[in-house]
Amino acid sequence: RETGTMFEAIGGYETIERLVNAFYKRVAVNTELIPIFPEDLTETARKQTLFLTQFFGGPSLYLEERGHPMLRRRHLPFKITPKRRDAWLECMAQALVEAEIEEPYRTAIYEKLTMTANHMMNTPE
Numbered sequence: 001r002e003t004g005t006m007f008e009a010i011g012g013y014e015t016i017e018r019l020v021n022a023f024y025k026r027v028a029v030n031t032e033l034i035p036i037f038p039e040d041l042t043e044t045a046r047k048q049t050l051f052l053t054q055f056f057g058g059p060s061l062y063l064e065e066r067g068h069p070m071l072r073r074r075h076l077p078f079k080i081t082p083k084r085r086d087a088w089l090e091c092m093a094q095a096l097v098e099a100e101i102e103e104p105y106r107t108a109i110y111e112k113l114t115m116t117a118n119h120m121m122n123t124p125e
């Protein structure tokens with residue numbers, strides 16, 4: 001449906017959960033990312049599911065629970081270098097494939113997340 005949201009187009013909440021699970025499974029074993037993430041990623045994944053739901057045009061679940069995203073500010077406690085940005089995006093690229101998000105949505109989502117990831121960098125290499 002051309003007037004629908006990206007959230008609806010990719011299959012809604014179930015698809016976001018599939019994506020987030022595939023993503024944090026990779027984060028958990030990524031040597032660049034391990035040092036800054038908590039050992040137990042359950043809560044991190046849950047918040048990311050709320051966020052991506054609204055980011056792709058679904059219900060404002062993140063806003064309701066956590067308030068305004070202010071993502072750059074929430075990431076300031078962590079050293080986000082270009083290498084870590086690349087690692088994050090690589091985990092996401094693979095997760096988009098595993099979650100079977102098809103084109104043109106796969107590329108559209110990846111591009112939107114790349115812009116946000118660039119904005120999150122706060123530390124030179």
Ligand code: HEM
Nearest residue numbers: 036037044047048051066074078080084085088116117120
């Ligand atoms: C939280 C790293 C990019 C969305 C976090 C946390 C870390 C992190 C370490 C804290 C995890 C926790 O304490 O539970 C990174 C790195 C990135 C990156 C290395 C590379 C550029 C992004 C992007 C998005 C995003 C592009 C959005 C599309 C979030 C959200 C949270 C979070 C929603 C939870 C914030 C909260 O409510 O506490 N990230 N992140 N991150 N990140 Fe990222």
